Amino acid sequence: MTLAxxxxxxxxxxMFPALVLTAVFVVYPIGEAFVVSFLHxxxxxxxxRAFVGLANYVRILRDPLFYKALVxxxxxVLLFVPCVLGLGLAxxxxxxxxxxxxxxxxxxxxLPYVTSLAATGVLWQWIFNGQFGLLxxxxxxxxxxxxNWLFNPHLTLLNLLIYGVWQNLGYVAxxxxxxxxxxxxxxxxxxxxxxxxxxxxFRHITLPLxxxxxxxxxxxxxxxxxxxxxxxxxxxxxxxxxNFSGITLLYYMYEQGxxxxxxGEACAAAFILFFIIFLVTLVQLVxxxxxxxxx
Amino acid sequence: xxxxxxxxxRGALAATSKGRSTARRAGQASSxxxxxxxPASVRQVPAALLAVLLVLYVAVPFVWMVVTSLKPAGExxxxxxxxxxxxxxxxxxxxxxRSAPFGRYFLNSFFISACETVFDLTLGAMAAYALAxxxxxxxxxxxLVLLATWMVPGEVMLIxxxxxxxxxxxxxTYAGLMVPWLVSVFTILLMTQYFRALPRELFEAxxxxxxxxxxxxxxxxxxxxKPVWVTAGLIKFIGTWNAFLWVVVVANQSSLFTxxxxxxxxxxxxxxxxxxxxxxATFSMAPLLVLFVFGQRYIVxxxxxxxxx
Numbered sequence: 001m002t003l004a005x006x007x008x009x010x011x012x013x014x015m016f017p018a019l020v021l022t023a024v025f026v027v028y029p030i031g032e033a034f035v036v037s038f039l040h041x042x043x044x045x046x047x048x049r050a051f052v053g054l055a056n057y058v059r060i061l062r063d064p065l066f067y068k069a070l071v072x073x074x075x076x077v078l079l080f081v082p083c084v085l086g087l088g089l090a091x092x093x094x095x096x097x098x099x100x101x102x103x104x105x106x107x108x109x110x111l112p113y114v115t116s117l118a119a120t121g122v123l124w125q126w127i128f129n130g131q132f133g134l135l136x137x138x139x140x141x142x143x144x145x146x147x148n149w150l151f152n153p154h155l156t157l158l159n160l161l162i163y164g165v166w167q168n169l170g171y172v173a174x175x176x177x178x179x180x181x182x183x184x185x186x187x188x189x190x191x192x193x194x195x196x197x198x199x200x201x202f203r204h205i206t207l208p209l210x211x212x213x214x215x216x217x218x219x220x221x222x223x224x225x226x227x228x229x230x231x232x233x234x235x236x237x238x239x240x241x242x243n244f245s246g247i248t249l250l251y252y253m254y255e256q257g258x259x260x261x262x263x264g265e266a267c268a269a270a271f272i273l274f275f276i277i278f279l280v281t282l283v284q285l286v287x288x289x290x291x292x293x294x295x
Numbered sequence: 296x297x298x299x300x301x302x303x304x305r306g307a308l309a310a311t312s313k314g315r316s317t318a319r320r321a322g323q324a325s326s327x328x329x330x331x332x333x334p335a336s337v338r339q340v341p342a343a344l345l346a347v348l349l350v351l352y353v354a355v356p357f358v359w360m361v362v363t364s365l366k367p368a369g370e371x372x373x374x375x376x377x378x379x380x381x382x383x384x385x386x387x388x389x390x391x392x393r394s395a396p397f398g399r400y401f402l403n404s405f406f407i408s409a410c411e412t413v414f415d416l417t418l419g420a421m422a423a424y425a426l427a428x429x430x431x432x433x434x435x436x437x438x439l440v441l442l443a444t445w446m447v448p449g450e451v452m453l454i455x456x457x458x459x460x461x462x463x464x465x466x467x468t469y470a471g472l473m474v475p476w477l478v479s480v481f482t483i484l485l486m487t488q489y490f491r492a493l494p495r496e497l498f499e500a501x502x503x504x505x506x507x508x509x510x511x512x513x514x515x516x517x518x519x520x521k522p523v524w525v526t527a528g529l530i531k532f533i534g535t536w537n538a539f540l541w542v543v544v545v546a547n548q549s550s551l552f553t554x555x556x557x558x559x560x561x562x563x564x565x566x567x568x569x570x571x572x573x574x575x576a577t578f579s580m581a582p583l584l585v586l587f588v589f590g591q592r593y594i595v596x597x598x599x600x601x602x603x604x
Contacts, residue, residue, distance in 0.1 A: 029455030118555035178599030
């Protein structure tokens with residue numbers, strides 16, 4: 001055996017457990033999900049499997065509940081992404097200034113990252129409580145009428161935004177803060193010598209130099225936003241919210257699979273979601289090139 | 296979103312030359328202004344205010360959680376929020392702890408998180424060592440597959456993985472809860488990147504001594520790369536501790552519940568007894584808070600390198 005082959009053998013020996021586990025629980029399931037999306041299957045018996053072609057996809061695309069999930073998810077993405085990026089950027093810029101206690105503030109912002117959704121979901125149920133919740137007390141301070149947050153279908157999206165942004169703000173801020181700290185301070189010093197104001201520095205130094213990190217975070221956050229589901233599940237105690245107002249694409253998939261035992265439709269829904277995310281990421285990639293040329 | 300492309304430094308580099316010219320332009324556009332006379336501490340007031348506001352948004356719910364958890368039952372449902380519990384009802388923690396098998400949930404969470412973290416670090420580091428330091432046929436392909444799988448949303452695999460687990464008769468077992476997550480691509484990629492940056496001499500010395508790759512990894516590389524082990528370990532541990540959906544799907548009996556799922560279940564039983572719910576929520580996040588306080592530096596480092604689970 002030649003040396004190159006012996007090296008190859010020992011390298012694969014090192015990677016063997018990791019590769020096997022990845023193959024069985026990551027690569028293979030992607031393939032299986034694809035196959036199952038063309039089957040009619042209730043999962044109870046293997047015999048009840050039948051190839052139905054695109055029927056699962058067709059049935060989903062004709063399902064009004066799917067459109068409700070699609071609209072809810074898209075609305076959430078369109079509102080959540082700018083909010084969390086904007087506030088995350090604001091937090092990062094603020095914490096990048098040399099203000100006292102910024103390490104502590106960064107840690108506090110990151111608290112939701114280390115707490116489980118189950119715990120924060122219960123916490124926010126309490127805050128959104130229609131009678132004694134903290135949020136209604138806050139409204140009362142401003143002379144506004146109390147809201148029945150969790151039972152009003154028109155408020156579901158807003159609830160999810162408040163909760164989702166709260167949960168991800170610190171995470172986004174930490175990524176952007178790392179990007180900001182990568183920017184050479186000499187630029188700011190030079191600009192300060194020339195008398196540039198805070199806005200000018202932000203607009204002409206921070207934004208262009210941060211744009212690669214900002215773009216990357218944008219992509220990351222968008223993908224996460226499309227996968228919104230557990231937030232609804234925990235906030236509404238395992239339901240889709242009043243009048244299905246909180247159903248999302250992933251929730252739809254979960255329902256099909258684990259409530260209706262329609263594995264084919266569930267996998268088809270997963271692939272539709274994957275396809276949407278893929279397309280959006282592609283658009284963002286094209287956009288990145290344009291942004292880079294323009295700046 | 297590819298890890299290997301290392302978007303942060305390379306992107307920053309690409310933007311540097313443009314940034315310099317824009318900076319100069321910005322400088323020329325505005326002449327010396329009076330605000331330079333304003334002391335630095337005053338100029339930072341808006342930034343500080345903004346930071347404080349955002350921190351309040353994030354932190355007040357946690358404060359409210361702890362405050363509620365310490366209130367006597369009769370005072371919880373008051374129309375105006377009371378911020379000081381009076382008297383302080385520590386008993387809530389005892390009552391909440393006893394209302395559900397939280398001891399068991401804690402043990403499950405510790406056991407599962409610890410096992411997964413140990414396996415993830417060991418197996419991930421072995422794979423990373425090969426990818427970073429060994430020459431072999433098919434290296435590009437392995438890399439490509441790993442990167443590609445990292446990009447597919449994990450939820451696509453939820454149902455097929457459940458099917459695999461049920462074929463193996465692992466539903467309602469620790470194996471079913473743990474085995475699919477023993478290796479994370481994120482750890483492999485993070486460690487590969489770190490190992491590549493280590494000095495070449497380190498490996499050459501070990502190789503000339505005739506060390507096997509496994510021995511080199513654990514006796515030479517490990518001591519020289521502690522930070523990345525801590526970072527990857529903390530992120531894996533936190534992710535596993537907080538994992539929710541997979542446990543809901545695989546565990547149907549409470550003896551297998553982890554803390555988040557146990558807590559979620561308890562919230563259905565407790566109804567509107569928010570003092571108990573908040574006490575349970577508080578003690579369920581306590582271990583991670585302790586971990587966070589001590590390992591914050593490493594966690595931040597991991598996230599800054601785009602550690603998305």
